Structures are given as C-alpha cells and as structure tokens.
Amino acid sequence: MCKNALLTAETAWCPGCGNFGIREALAEAVCELGLPLHRILLCSGIGQAAKLPHYLRLSGFNGLHGRALPPAVGAKAANTALVVIVASGDGDTYGEGGNHFLHTIRRNPDIAHFVHNNQVYGLTKGQASPTSEPGMVTGVQTMGVTLPPFNPLLVALSLGAGFVARSFSGEQEHLKEMMKAAISFPGYALVDILQPCVSFNKINTFSWYRKRVKKIQNHDPTDWRAAADLARRWGEEIPIGIFYSAPRPTFESHFPALRGTPLVELPFDPSSLSHLQDEFF
Amino acid sequence: MCKNALLTAETAWCPGCGNFGIREALAEAVCELGLPLHRILLCSGIGQAAKLPHYLRLSGFNGLHGRALPPAVGAKAANTALVVIVASGDGDTYGEGGNHFLHTIRRNPDIAHFVHNNQVYGLTKGQASPTSEPGMVTGVQTMGVTLPPFNPLLVALSLGAGFVARSFSGEQEHLKEMMKAAISFPGYALVDILQPCVSFNKINTFSWYRKRVKKIQNHDPTDWRAAADLARRWGEEIPIGIFYSAPRPTFESHFPALRGTPLVELPFDPSSLSHLQDEFF
Amino acid sequence: MNILIGGAAGQGMDTIGHLLGRTLSREGYGVLLTKDYMSRVRGGHNFTRLRVDTETPWSATFTTHILVALNEETYHLHRGTLAESGRIIHDPGFFALPAPETRGVPVSLQALAKEAGGAIMSNTVACGAVLALLGLDTTTMQELLKEEFAAKEGMAEKNTAALQAGHAAAAALCGRCFLLPPANKNGRRLFIDGNSLLGMAVLASGVRFLSAYPMTPATGIMNYLAARQASHHLVVEQAEDEIAAINMALGASFAGVRAMTSTSGGGFALMVEGLSLAGMTETPLVIVLAMRPGPATGLPTRTEQGDLDFALYGGHGEFPRAVLAATHPGDAFYRLNKAFNLADKYQIPVLFLSDQHFADTARTIPPLDFSRLAYHRHLADPDNTEKPYRRYRLTASGISPRLLPGAVPGEVVLADSDEHDEDGHIIEDAATRRLMVEKRLRKSAGLAAEMEEPEIYGDSAPESVLVGFGSTYGALREAVDILRRDGHKAALLHFADLWPLPVATVRRVLAGGAKSFCVEQNATAQLARLLFRQTGLKADHNILKYDGRPFLAEEIAAEVNKHV
Amino acid sequence: MNILIGGAAGQGMDTIGHLLGRTLSREGYGVLLTKDYMSRVRGGHNFTRLRVDTETPWSATFTTHILVALNEETYHLHRGTLAESGRIIHDPGFFALPAPETRGVPVSLQALAKEAGGAIMSNTVACGAVLALLGLDTTTMQELLKEEFAAKEGMAEKNTAALQAGHAAAAALCGRCFLLPPANKNGRRLFIDGNSLLGMAVLASGVRFLSAYPMTPATGIMNYLAARQASHHLVVEQAEDEIAAINMALGASFAGVRAMTSTSGGGFALMVEGLSLAGMTETPLVIVLAMRPGPATGLPTRTEQGDLDFALYGGHGEFPRAVLAATHPGDAFYRLNKAFNLADKYQIPVLFLSDQHFADTARTIPPLDFSRLAYHRHLADPDNTEKPYRRYRLTASGISPRLLPGAVPGEVVLADSDEHDEDGHIIEDAATRRLMVEKRLRKSAGLAAEMEEPEIYGDSAPESVLVGFGSTYGALREAVDILRRDGHKAALLHFADLWPLPVATVRRVLAGGAKSFCVEQNATAQLARLLFRQTGLKADHNILKYDGRPFLAEEIAAEVNKHV
Numbered sequence A, B: 001m002c003k004n005a006l007l008t009a010e011t012a013w014c015p016g017c018g019n020f021g022i023r024e025a026l027a028e029a030v031c032e033l034g035l036p037l038h039r040i041l042l043c044s045g046i047g048q049a050a051k052l053p054h055y056l057r058l059s060g061f062n063g064l065h066g067r068a069l070p071p072a073v074g075a076k077a078a079n080t081a082l083v084v085i086v087a088s089g090d091g092d093t094y095g096e097g098g099n100h101f102l103h104t105i106r107r108n109p110d111i112a113h114f115v116h117n118n119q120v121y122g123l124t125k126g127q128a129s130p131t132s133e134p135g136m137v138t139g140v141q142t143m144g145v146t147l148p149p150f151n152p153l154l155v156a157l158s159l160g161a162g163f164v165a166r167s168f169s170g171e172q173e174h175l176k177e178m179m180k181a182a183i184s185f186p187g188y189a190l191v192d193i194l195q196p197c198v199s200f201n202k203i204n205t206f207s208w209y210r211k212r213v214k215k216i217q218n219h220d221p222t223d224w225r226a227a228a229d230l231a232r233r234w235g236e237e238i239p240i241g242i243f244y245s246a247p248r249p250t251f252e253s254h255f256p257a258l259r260g261t262p263l264v265e266l267p268f269d270p271s272s273l274s275h276l277q278d279e280f281f
Numbered sequence C, D: 001m002n003i004l005i006g007g008a009a010g011q012g013m014d015t016i017g018h019l020l021g022r023t024l025s026r027e028g029y030g031v032l033l034t035k036d037y038m039s040r041v042r043g044g045h046n047f048t049r050l051r052v053d054t055e056t057p058w059s060a061t062f063t064t065h066i067l068v069a070l071n072e073e074t075y076h077l078h079r080g081t082l083a084e085s086g087r088i089i090h091d092p093g094f095f096a097l098p099a100p101e102t103r104g105v106p107v108s109l110q111a112l113a114k115e116a117g118g119a120i121m122s123n124t125v126a127c128g129a130v131l132a133l134l135g136l137d138t139t140t141m142q143e144l145l146k147e148e149f150a151a152k153e154g155m156a157e158k159n160t161a162a163l164q165a166g167h168a169a170a171a172a173l174c175g176r177c178f179l180l181p182p183a184n185k186n187g188r189r190l191f192i193d194g195n196s197l198l199g200m201a202v203l204a205s206g207v208r209f210l211s212a213y214p215m216t217p218a219t220g221i222m223n224y225l226a227a228r229q230a231s232h233h234l235v236v237e238q239a240e241d242e243i244a245a246i247n248m249a250l251g252a253s254f255a256g257v258r259a260m261t262s263t264s265g266g267g268f269a270l271m272v273e274g275l276s277l278a279g280m281t282e283t284p285l286v287i288v289l290a291m292r293p294g295p296a297t298g299l300p301t302r303t304e305q306g307d308l309d310f311a312l313y314g315g316h317g318e319f320p321r322a323v324l325a326a327t328h329p330g331d332a333f334y335r336l337n338k339a340f341n342l343a344d345k346y347q348i349p350v351l352f353l354s355d356q357h358f359a360d361t362a363r364t365i366p367p368l369d370f371s372r373l374a375y376h377r378h379l380a381d382p383d384n385t386e387k388p389y390r391r392y393r394l395t396a397s398g399i400s401p402r403l404l405p406g407a408v409p410g411e412v413v414l415a416d417s418d419e420h421d422e423d424g425h426i427i428e429d430a431a432t433r434r435l436m437v438e439k440r441l442r443k444s445a446g447l448a449a450e451m452e453e454p455e456i457y458g459d460s461a462p463e464s465v466l467v468g469f470g471s472t473y474g475a476l477r478e479a480v481d482i483l484r485r486d487g488h489k490a491a492l493l494h495f496a497d498l499w500p501l502p503v504a505t506v507r508r509v510l511a512g513g514a515k516s517f518c519v520e521q522n523a524t525a526q527l528a529r530l531l532f533r534q535t536g537l538k539a540d541h542n543i544l545k546y547d548g549r550p551f552l553a554e555e556i557a558a559e560v561n562k563h564v
C-alpha cells in the first residue's frame, strides 16, 4: 500500500506522541492525492516535529532550527515541479523562525506548511513555546508562563495568508483532508495542527483537545472577518477546519523566470552571454 | 527652552525628510511630560530613523539593524527607573527585526516604540521595505513590489498589543500627543509614524499622506474588533490616532526581582551566597 | 569501582545516578558521574556511569562492576565492559539473562516498587540493590530521600520502603559483593554537575539578567538560574531566538547590571553579530558557549571541542575579547567569576567555553569558597568623572570611564554600533577611526597580563608533555598518572585561559625537549594550531577524538605510548 | 592626470564620473575611478576621483589636476591636493573662489543647464567643461548621451546642448589646459565597476537564484542582477533578513540550481549558522562577502579587509570551505566563476571576498572572454548512479555523487543538518560520526590542489617582497613600480585564492632572503597571521591601514622605504 511504503519502521518519538497521527495523515494525504512521490520535497527545521523527513520515505531537506521555511521557498523556485511541504514545530515556526513565518506568508510561495503545534518545546525537554498556555510551569518558566499565547491563525490572517486552517492529530481523517486541501491550494497554506506531547505537555493532552475541538460549520472561508472571529476563539471550544481560503497570486507567478520550464532543467552555456559586457563598452 | 536644548544642530538627514518632524515631536513630548531627561534611554537600530539618538541630547543605545527592541527590553529590566523609548525604521522593525516585533509585543515591556515608517529602506538607498506599496519600482524590486504590504497595526493587534496607534510626521501636534500617550502607557506602546522619505519614496509623499490621513473619531479604543476594522483601512483614507488602548500586565510585573528597587541600584556581595552550595551536599 | 546504569530515555537513569552519587559522597567517597544520552525523550539507549573511589576520580573508566540494566538492550550493549566478577541488577519481570550468564542479580524492581507504593519508585528499588551490592546500608540514602521529598507528603516514606526492599532483595542474593575500601573522612562535600556549578557561579557573581534560548547542552545553566529567580535579584528570560538573547543581555549590561547569555555552537553562530556589537559598543558581556559536535545541528547531546576557532574569530571586524574555559568544577567556579570581572574591567565580551562533557558530568568536590569570588564592576564614580561625560573617552589603557545611563542628571551616555567619537556620535573621518580602532585594541595588552598560565601536572622534567584545554582535564590528568605509573615521565599542561593565550609556560616546558601531544576533542587540532600561531611551537603529535564521546584516560595513554 | 569631482551626497558626482569614465575609455584612454562617500543620502561630502592615462592606472594618486567643485566645501577640502597648474571648475552662481586663488574656471553650471533644458543637467555641463580642459571635443560623449538617453524622448538632445554649453564656456576660459598624451588604439574596452563585474560573472556562471538582504557595499551585485532578472532565467529575491537569505539560497541549491547570496560583515555574521549548514548538508553555495570596516555597523561606506579571519573560521563545527578574493576586475570575473565551480564540485560553501574599494572602483579593461568561464555542475548521471541512492555515500574523495530531489522516480534525496548516515538519516553512533567527519574533511585535499598560487609581479630576484590579497592589488602593484623606479628591487606576491592557502610560491620566494612586508587593510595583520600559521614564515613588517580609506601606492612605497 502506498501509505505503508512511505512509513519507516523506526522513529525516535515517544510512544503515544501526537506526531504519529500527523505522519499517518500526511502519508495518506499524499497517497490519496496521487502525487508523484519522488517529486515531493519535505522541508523541516529542528525539533521532534522536524524529524518527520526521517520517518517518511520522501526526499527532504532537514535544515536548521527555525529555518524550515526559507529553504522551501528557495527549493520551490529552483524547481517548480516539486511539491514542497514544510513540517515544523511551534517553536521552530513561531519562535526561532517567527520572521520567516511573517514574510513567507507575505511572499505566498506555493507550499503547504504543517505546524506540529504541541504548545511546548519537545526535543529540548519541555520549555514553553510561543503557544504555551499561560500558567504552564516548566524548567525555565518556573513561575509559570506569563506571555499571552501566540495566535498563529490570527497572525497569519492579519498577514494576508490565503489558506489558514487548524486540525488535530487525534482527528486523523479531518487532518488528512486539511492536508489535501492545503497541498492542493495554490499558494502558501498553513495548517496549525494540535499535537499532544505526552511527555512534556501535561495540560494540552489528547483528552483535553478531544473535549474541545469542534469542526467549523456554516462558515464562509472567504469571509476574512468571520475567519478572524473564529481564530480568536480558544477555550472550551477550539474550532478546527478551514478558517480562510482565498487564493492570491503566488510568489512564483511574479517571476518571468518561473513561468516556464523549471529552472533546474534549463541548460546553460556561459559563452552565450558574452553580450552582457556590451553595455559597458 | 527644554525642546531646543534637546535638538542637536547637525543631522545627516536629507533636507525636507519626514524624520525632522518626528524628532521635534519627540523632543516636545518628553519636555511636556516633564520627564527627568537623564533617565530617558533612546534605543535604536540602524537606518535613517535609527540615527535619532545622535540628534537628540539623550542617552542612547544605537545598536544593530533590526535589533532595536531587545536591548530596550534588557535595559528596562536592568533599570526600571529608565524611561525607555525605541525609535526604528520600518525595515528595522518589520523586516530584519520582525521576530523581535512579534515577541516583544507578547512580552509587553513598559517601553514606547516609535516606528518611522517611510515605506522604504532609506539609508541603503531605496529598496522596498515590508510596508512598501505594491508596484513600487526600486533598484531591487525592478519589476515593482509584488508582496502585499505588512500591516503593522493589524499584526500588533493580533498579537495582543495593549497600545496601538498611528500618526503622521506632518501632523506634529497629533504626533506629539500620540507619543505622550504611548510613553505614559504602562506597557508596550506602538506608534507607527507615517514618515515621508523625500529622496526615495516618490509615491508616499507629504502631500500623498496629507490628503489621506484622517483623525480617528467616535472610536472606542478598547474595542478590539473595531480597532482591527480600522487597522484594515488603508487607501483613500488612512486613519490616524489611537486604535487600541487597554493595559495588561507588563513584562516587568511578572518578575519578583523587578518589583522593588531597580536592579542596577542593588549592592551585591558574593560571600553572602555561600549557602547556595548547601543543596549539593 | 564502576557502576553503569543503562536503559531507554525516560527510564530514570538520572535519578538513580543522582541518588547514588549524593549518597556515596555523603558516605565519604568520591564519585564521578558521566552521562551518555541520545537526542530523544523516550526510547533509544542512554546510560550513566558512576565511578567511585576514596578520592574523587578524574575520569570514567571502561570496566563496569555493577551493571544496572533497566532493559535488555543495556545488558547486550554493555556486557562486554562487565568485569568477570561483575554483577547485573535487572528486573526478572521484564527480561531474563541469557543462558551462560551467571552474574545476574535479579531484583523485581517494579513489583517491589508497586508494593512500596508505586511503579514510579522502581529506581529507588534499584538504588537499594546497588547499595546492598556495595555492602552499604540504607541509612544515608534514607536521610537523603527524606530531604528530597520533604515537600511531598508521604513520598519519603514510600521511597524508603522501596529502597529497603531493593536492598533486602539484592543482599539476599549476593550479600556484600564488592568491597569498597573504607571511606575517607572528608567532611561535607558537594556532589554537583557542571551546569549547576556554572549556574551557581553566575548567581554568586552577581548576575542579574540572563536571556537565553534553550539549547543542549547549555540549557542546564538556564534551568539552574530560572529555578532561583524568585528568591534572588535575577531576571531569567527565554528569548524568542539567540539574536534577541544576546541583544537583550547587551541592553541590560549597558543599563548597568551584570548580564549574560548561554548557548551552544548553532546559537552562538546567531550571536556573533551581537558579539561584534559588544566589541564596538564596549559593553561587558559574558557568553557561555557549551560546545557540542557540529557542524549545524550535529550531535546535540554529545561532546566536542570544535568551536575554539569560532570563539576566537567569530564576529566581523576587529575587537578584543577574552576566551576562558571550564576545566573541572573546582576551577570553573572561580574562572567563570573571573570572566565577569574581566568583562566589566575591560568592557569587552568574554567567552566562557564549556561542552556537553563538562556540563553533564558530576563530581564530588570540597566546599566552594565564595569569599574567593570578586564583584568588581569597574564603574566610574559619578562625582569624580570628567564632565561632560564621554562614553568613549580616549585613555592610555583603552578603557574609558564607564557611567551608567540615568545615573547623572545632565549627562548623556551614548553607545554606538557605528564608528564613533568620544561622545559616542557617528563619525566617518579617518583620524577618529584610527584613534578608536587603536583605543579598542589597546585593551589587549592589559588583558593579556590577566591571563593565567596553564596548570602543570605530573613530572617536573617530563619526556612527554600532554597539552589540552577545557573539559579534557580529568582524562588527561589520569592519562598522566597511568603513564607515570608505567614508568614514563609525563606531564600535563592544561589551559583554562585561552585568549589572549598565555605562552610563557608552554614555551619554557617545551624548550625542555619533551615530546608534545596536543590532545583535543575535535578533528582539526584547533588548540595545536592556536599554540603554533602564538608561539611557533608545533606539537609533535595530535591526539584527536571527534566521535562525540569524551576521552578515556586509557585511550590517551595508549596513543601516547605508540609514540614513545 | 587626475580629476576629482566633489560635492554633497546627491549632487551627482557619480553621473559625472561615469560619463567621463566611459567617454575617456572610448577615446582610447585607460581610466580608474574611485569613490569616497558617506553613509548618508544628502549633504556631507563625497568625491569621485578619475585617474586617466594611456594605459589603465592601477590605483589612485594624490595630486589633483582638475577639481570639479560642486560646492564650496569641496574646494576647501581638496585644494591642498591641487597641482600648481591645476584647474578648478566651479559654478560662480553658487560660490566664488577666495581671493588669492587663480586656478578657477568659473562655469555657470546651473544657468547653462537651465538654458539647455533643466537644472538637472548641471552635471552634463560640468562634463563638457572637463572635456574642454582636457582638450577633447564632445563627439564621443555626445554618442554616449544618445545611447544612454535612447529611451527618454528629447533628453539626449537637451543633454548634448548642456554638454556643448559647458565645453564652450570652459574652452573660452582655459582652452586646452591639460595635454593628454595621444590615446592608444586599444579597440573596444569596458569601463566597469567591481560590483557590476561581479554581477556579470554571477549571471554568466549560470546562477539562477540570488537571495540577499541589502547591505553596503554588497548591494550593487543584487542591483545588477535584479535589473536583469526579467530577461534571464534568474530569480532575485530580497529576503526578510540574512538568515532567510542564506537558507533560501541553500534550498534552491539543494533543489538543483546554482544559487548564491551576497552581504557584508554584519550580514555574514547572521549567515554563519547557515554556512555551517551548507558544510553539514554538503550543499554548494557561494557567498560574496563584501567587506567594510567593523566591528558592528562600523563605517558602512568605507573599505577594510577585516573579515578574513571570520571568513576562515566563521560557523560552528568543522567542515571544508574555500575562500577566494577579488583582486581586480580582469581576474575577479573568472575567479568568481571558479568559486561556483568549486562549490559544485566539492559540494561545499565557497566564500568570495570583496570589499568596498573593489566594489566601487571602476576601471577600463579589455573585453572579457566568456569562453573561459566554466559551467560544471558535477551532478551524478541518474542512470548511472548506484541505487538505492544515498546522498552521503562514502567515497575516497569525500565527494558523494549528487542527485537532485525529484530527478529519479523511486529515489529519495535526503539532506540532514544532524550528523547522519549515508542515506541522510540522523545517527548518533560513534563509528558513523567518525566516518562522516572524515568524509567531509577528506575533500580538503582535493580542494587544496585546486588553489592557484599567488601572482608574482616585479623583480625576479627581489630585495623586498610585498605580500597582499584582494583589492589592494592595484596599489601594491604600483607601489612595486615606484620602488623599482627608485632603484629598489621589489616584487609583489598577491593572493587571490586564500583557502586552502597555496604555500609553495611564498615559501620559495621568501626563501630568497628578501625582506617581506604584509600589506593589509586591517589593524591586526590577518593575512600575515594566516601566512605564519600555514608556513611558519613571519613577515618582517606589516603595513596596516584601518581608517577605511584604500591604500595609495605612494603610501606603501614610503612605508617600505622606511625599512630598506
């Protein structure tokens, strides 16, 4: 089966980790979309989430902590025939990599971005992430988290993101559909995925999320204000689904060089450019 | 006169630059607030805006491009008796320094932040900044700016900023009042200041702004949704004034160490801490 | 006498190691605890080694005497190191040892723990078993458990029961298997790991502001300090990234408190622009750089000394800096304090090198002498400072009198990242530029005079001289002991102060004609190259290890023996 | 023959310099144009120097013959350099020259420009005046104006009128003041600045992706390329910061196109984590590092060679890299191409050092030979690559066959920033770590063999050898000429390939017993130290300049003369 062929046998994740559900959903999504598997490129940063490229038999660029997005943008430009997917943690994306999050959204490259949001720094053993709940006590936030949580969906909306969604690793079917929609969306597509960390996040557990997540209903995903209102909801009820979806011109569409054959396939001969010097004579 | 004593004779700004109005307004604001001038600390990054500390007789930390905010946060923690003001450009703040913008807002230190938003990189001769208008042609954006402009007010609101305002360097009285309100506000206060760059921004000129800016009226600055709606307006009419103002606990208030005498004034004797080792016996 | 506790991440090797280490230290023994762990939270294979002796051992050795195998894999991975007379504590409820193996001490860790009150106490059961094999009773550890669980109602009692159950079970099977020599009467001593020790040095140096971003193996320092910020005049802030971390710390330092940041190589890479800013603005700053194997993410939980060059040359432009290193707890405590005083005195950035091996190794050491710590801020006296105040006043030493912003009405304190004049204002003229470059670089002379010569250990007229720096101290020292025991005249020359490199001792010692060996945890002999460029002396051999594991003394001695 | 055009920022010294430079080049002269400008957009004092000769001069000289003073300050600042027989073109409508001054050539630049069609053409009037003083007619510049204003209706005519007005006015006052020797018949030659030349080399090397963040003095490269992206297969993206810039470029390179970034020291500081990532993932990347005086923001528009150490050692961990430098346009064009080929062949980061002086200096040079450029991607043949594909296959050279992601159905191409196995998967074991460290470092041997020895210029049996690298080439070459003219046997040994440092020539030449002088634009003699650590040879003297201004040949010769 396509999906099983993708999954590696071993992972270094904790048993019961929410990352497993994300991995399964992603494998199913790319299989169901019938994508040419060798053309998929999975970019990630560093963290538990970011180990994903090692656990799916897909090409990957496992870069630096916080820097999952920029290589994805570069790779897509170099080869527009690639299906570029970014998998990264909440710390990776909203903490260390915050500036790339802002400007990649503005840029709108045709990539899908799956944030494994476990509301904690998993790999480094449980410090607060930008999305941690206020009051959460950790080895560094010894008096409890005091900063208000970063709201990825609202910030993405305020930056003009074309596709903004949330899902939950415990709702695999839903998650898979969100992933398919994001991958199919022409432009930058964010799926913030609630992902329980069974080792370090004792607040936002599977059951905590399960009790709260609620599929969005009767919502017009092209209505920005409604999307923003939804995005501000977090508490007894946590909406999951597509908050906003309205394509705008992609990064790639602005460059004449990216409109035809992928750059990577074009031949080149330096001698053909000898005329470049003419303007300096 | 207090104000005139603050202004230095020379600047390296272009004649007619919008930065002059900002400098004047700031000098007036601190004078009218009756602040102890030696306790003011002006932090900045690098750019035309960021030269401000050299043109006002105030203490300053003129740091790195994009890094105006972090030293301000550190300085305020070290000495809570300082009045910390940050002056930085749009490139500084929303481009290179974007990640600090995000997280400083979340942190909510008691500092006032004045962004000289000329919608261009002035010092480096006219490249697009995150707030540049789409279509603007520059030496690097040779086919015109394609990215949608960064909306600082909306992003700040979506991050939970307590004080969000906009003013215009051509409306000096208004600007001064915004500055006074921001400095007086307990917590992070953003004033995005429309600042014409007469040398490189031929689109957003004094007259362009003057035609469009309109003082906010009949607006409840504690109404977040209304503020967000206002923040999304940009075009024939550009609202200026206080979009949002609602204090929340400051960064400093969370630390027991910051509740009393400023840290910088406390004496210290290493021998008094010999008991630290007891727990390891 | 070596105890090895192995299992999967999350099985509690740390707890057992910690309890045993403290207990044995209290009993009067010297303990060295080293850790080998993977970059994962559960699963995989981690282990902790304790070496126990009458005096505190300097480094780990290979042979295991008591193997606490918390899973079966541990047995298979480590039986090769187990002494003939060794013993294996394992839980027969989980796995049995394969047929010919006779060294097993099966103790039903989990079952006994459950009886005592909960499976979570399996580790305490294991501790009891180890104590039994060592022929020690449980009194001391009971006291310890009482202290550690003081806050948690009923837990001390339950753990005591678990401890005793483990002790009884193992004693029944083996009695007193290992004869520990009688302990010395050393008085109270600390059992402390490198990161806690550095954290303590920071706190006791009067640091009031730490901004950092979590990164192994530096995080422990932040943890230590964060846990104490409620009761000290200290702010610990997790920054959004390393760039913010160093720039926040610079702001705090400029405003007048002792400030610092800590990180590992990748984070340091993001800080070097700020390092250069510290150099230009002449803002005191200490950066603890806890090294791990690179490049890039490398091996996050392993050790290396691969960033010495980067520490020496990181940052654009030219400015003075100092580089010191952690060698062993008894020295590093005072040396980190020195780093703070140097930073304040010279108004420069000071790099303090640690690494995963130093950070995670715990030792039994004599009490620390806090009265040896200095807190010299080197601030100018506001009343006796020339007015108008100029932040970058040109002086013979290169050091300008330092006033703090806000301290004196009417005075402006301006720091600038551009080239500037004495007032701190931007300049562009050639003459001022020259003066300011020379002013900054003039500090190097004073700084050089503050550097301590490397420690010499071993033979006074050596045939072989081992040269090292930082955390290899223990292994090198024991390597020298091994070589000398085998009749070879060997000495160690070990650097803690690295830059400006003090060269008198190495010149003198190597002039004696001894064979020299640079021993380093990296692949390109960075210390050897530093030595050469500062002295023209070339080590005869480089002994390099770059697999992320700390040197063993035997390994070094064996390498030396190949050449002598 | 020196022309100096001075005024406030924004007054158009660039335009005048550019028009004169191209015109004189077309007339058959060799022109060297250097710029001195402040970090501001309006005001202050900037100037451009043109040195004109029958062959292209190698460096600027001090004495001015024609001073175009666009404001009064220029006159006061530069009259000291004006030759007795010099002439000062100035607009009497703006200022008069003070009493005893007799060298004035008052030309009403603005009034004449207005008459011709607009004040904006004052600069063209000034050009006409200069041509008149040089005894040249306006034909060539008229052609040039026609070409340059081809797109702007009517502008060529108006400018021609302005040009002629300026020419007539100055000719009336002075006639032919300066006798330029007859021009050589050199055929068509380029007049090109360093940054445009580098941009052209990038484009002609087949680069398809540049991500960078604006930073003086590197921005010109991005400008050159951005202006051509509509008509070439090229994407130029202004990144949000330098971290994004290098990481985007790495992504593009990994996916298979030639990619690069460019920056100055402060931006490079933010890139060194990415540099280390390039090392670990073995992703080809060229970084153009255009140096300016540091530390921190330093002097943004001035020159320095202060980041050599940082280029050599920046980035955490150990990995091979190459460092090449721009010496002069005729070499740098091909050398930057070499950088790309090395990056691809060895799958490593390659640093290409430039600086403000190289970037902003324009010269008349013979046509470039594009057929000398190579485009070797060193990619594996998908059909003849062992399957399953392993990105980090261990090989004798250390270089693994490189396939691109997406190229071969069924094959996975995985790059990893952690230590990894041949497949690119994370590992933690010691054995694989060792193999991978050794694999990466093995590339250094091959790389070293690719390095070109330094160029030798001057006496074949020298008494004095000047040693330099990078953009000081011109000044050093002329310093050698001056010394030899004065009867001293001098030679230059100039490095363009810096790392791995080629040492054979310097060893051989210095073995001759000549006095050696390391001549560098920095305060700590970084090249001298590099030489010493790679060869053990110590330069007898270091001639250092660190005020942000480029060396003059006379200055160097004078320093050398102090010691011989």
Ligand SMILES: Cc1ncc(C[n+]2csc(CCOP(=O)(O)OP(=O)(O)O)c2C)c(N)n1
Residues within 6 Å of the ligand: A046, A047, A048, A049, A050, A064, A065, A088, A089, A090, A091, A092, A093, A116, A118, A120, A121, A122, A123, A124, A129, C213, C214, C215, C216, C242, C266, C267, C270, C297
């Ligand atoms: C520059 C840098 N700083 C810090 C680290 C250490 N680090 C690795 S992963 C991580 C946090 C991971 O958190 P997140 O992105 O949420 O991923 P998770 O492990 O929770 O999936 C940190 C701080 C690093 N590798 N590089």
Ligand SMILES: Cc1ncc(C[n+]2csc(CCOP(=O)(O)OP(=O)(O)O)c2C)c(N)n1
Residues within 6 Å of the ligand: B046, B047, B048, B049, B050, B064, B065, B088, B089, B090, B091, B092, B093, B116, B118, B120, B121, B122, B123, B124, B129, D213, D214, D215, D216, D242, D266, D267, D270, D297
């Ligand atoms: C790390 C780094 N990158 C780039 C630069 C170059 N630089 C200086 S100012 C500037 C942009 C300034 O734009 P902005 O912040 O909008 O200020 P303005 O000049 O428009 O007031 C840039 C790119 C730098 N000094 N440091």
Ligand code: SF4
Residues within 6 Å of the ligand: A012, A013, A014, A016, A017, A018, A019, A048, A049, A118, A122, A123, A196, A197, A198, A199, A200, C041, C042
């Ligand atoms: S630490 Fe948390 S996020 Fe990481 S693998 Fe374990 S459960 Fe998952």
Ligand code: SF4
Residues within 6 Å of the ligand: B012, B013, B014, B016, B017, B018, B019, B048, B049, B118, B122, B123, B196, B197, B198, B199, B200, D041, D042
């Ligand atoms: S370039 Fe623009 S922002 Fe800078 S000083 Fe001139 S007018 Fe002002």
Ligand SMILES: [Mg+2]
Residues within 6 Å of the ligand: A047, A089, A090, A091, A116, A117, A118, A119, A120, A121, A122, A129
């Ligand atoms: Mg996380």
Ligand SMILES: [Mg+2]
Residues within 6 Å of the ligand: B047, B089, B090, B091, B116, B117, B118, B119, B120, B121, B122, B129
């Ligand atoms: Mg700007």
